[in-house]
Amino acid sequence: MTFPQIKPQKGSEIVMTHIKQQIQAGAYLPGAKLPTVDQLAVNFEVGRSTIREAMSALKAMGWVDIRHGGGTFVSLTLPSEEGDNSGSGSFFYQTESFQEVLEVRKFIEAGCASLAAERRTEEDLRLLEMTIQEMEAAIGDESLSEQADIRFHLTIARASHNSLFVSMMESLTDRLQESMKESRRLWFFAERASVELLIQEHKDIYEAIKLQHVKLAEDRVMQHILKVDRVVQKLDAGSR
Numbered sequence: 355m356t357f358p359q360i361k362p363q364k365g366s367e368i369v370m371t372h373i374k375q376q377i378q379a380g381a382y383l384p385g386a387k388l389p390t391v392d393q394l395a396v397n398f399e400v401g402r403s404t405i406r407e408a409m410s411a412l413k414a415m416g417w418v419d420i421r422h423g424g425g426t427f428v429s430l431t432l433p434s435e436e437g438d439n440s441g442s443g444s445f446f447y448q449t450e451s452f453q454e455v456l457e458v459r460k461f462i463e464a465g466c467a468s469l470a471a472e473r474r475t476e477e478d479l480r481l482l483e484m485t486i487q488e489m490e491a492a493i494g495d496e497s498l499s500e501q502a503d504i505r506f507h508l509t510i511a512r513a514s515h516n517s518l519f520v521s522m523m524e525s526l527t528d529r530l531q532e533s534m535k536e537s538r539r540l541w542f543f544a545e546r547a548s549v550e551l552l553i554q555e556h557k558d559i560y561e562a563i564k565l566q567h568v569k570l571a572e573d574r575v576m577q578h579i580l581k582v583d584r585v586v587q588k589l590d591a592g593s594r
Contacts, residue, residue: 366407369398373408374417377428383481383508384524385501388418388426430504432524453583460579462522463507464572469514471563471571478513482560485509489553499549506556510575513563 373394376382389397394405409426412418416433420426470478485506492498511523555578562571 365400366404366411369394369400369404369408370411372398373412374415377417377432380512382428383505383512384428384430384432385505385508386428388428390425427501456579456583458526460576460583462519462526463510463579464576466507466511466514466516466519466523467559467563467571467575468568469516469519470510471566471568473515474513474563474566478509479560479564481509482506482513482563486553486556486560489556493549493553503556510559510563 373388382388388394391402391405391409395402398405409418409420413420416429416431418426419429485502488502489499489506492502508523511520514520555574559571559574559578562574
C-alpha cells in the first residue's frame with residue numbers, strides 16, 4: 355500500500371491524521387509493518403523529522419508500535435473511536451484461564467472461517483496468502499512468526515465480512531497473542547511437530563476457504579485449536 359502524494363498543510367498533524375485514517379480503513383491490519391520513515395517522507399513530500407513527529411504522536415495515542423531497529427507496526431490492539439481501550443477489549447481479561455480463552459477462540463474462529471469460506475473475495479485470498487508467505491519467511495524468528503500467525507487469524511475474521519466477528523477478534527488480539535504463543539509451545543511439545551507442519555495446517559485452512567468449502571474450513575480451524583485444547587486438558591488432569 356502506497357500513500358498518495360499530498361502536501362500537508364499542518365505538517366505532522368496532517369500526516370498523523372492520514373495514517374490513522376488508513377489504519378482505521380483497514381489498509382493496514384493490526385501487526386502490519388508500515389513503510390519506512392524515508393518512504394513516507396517521499397510519499398508525503400515532507401522531511402523525515404515531520405514523519406517521526408507524526409509517528410511519535412500515533413504511538414502515544416496507541417495506534418502504532420515503534421521498534422527501534424525493527425520499524426513501525428500497527429498496534430495489535432487499536433484504540434476505540436473514543437480513544438478508550440477499556441471497553442470490549444478488557445472483557446477478555448476477565449479470566450486467567452488459558453482453557454477458557456481457547457474455548458472462546460475455538461467457536462469465534464470456527465464461525466469466522468465458515469463465513470470467510472462463503473464470502474471471501476480475491477483480495478481476502480491475496481491477504482491470506484501474504485500472511486502465509488510471511489510465516490514461511492519468518493521461520494527461525496519466533497516473534498515474527500507469531501505476529502504473522504495472528505495476522506492470519508485476523509485476516510480470516512475480516513474475510514467473514516461480519517463486523518461483529520471482526521470486532522471480537524480485534525478485541526481479542528492481546529489475549530490472542532498470549533494464547534498463540536502458549537498454543538504454539540504446547541502444539542510443538544505435544545505433537546513433536548515442526549514449524550513447517552504448523553504452516554501446512556494454515557495452508558489447509560486457506561485452501562478450504564479458497565475452495566469455498568464452508569464445513570471443511572470450519573472443521574480445519576476447529577481441529578487446529580482442538581489439538582492444543584486436548585493437551586491443556588491432559589496437563590490439567592495430570593496436575594490434579
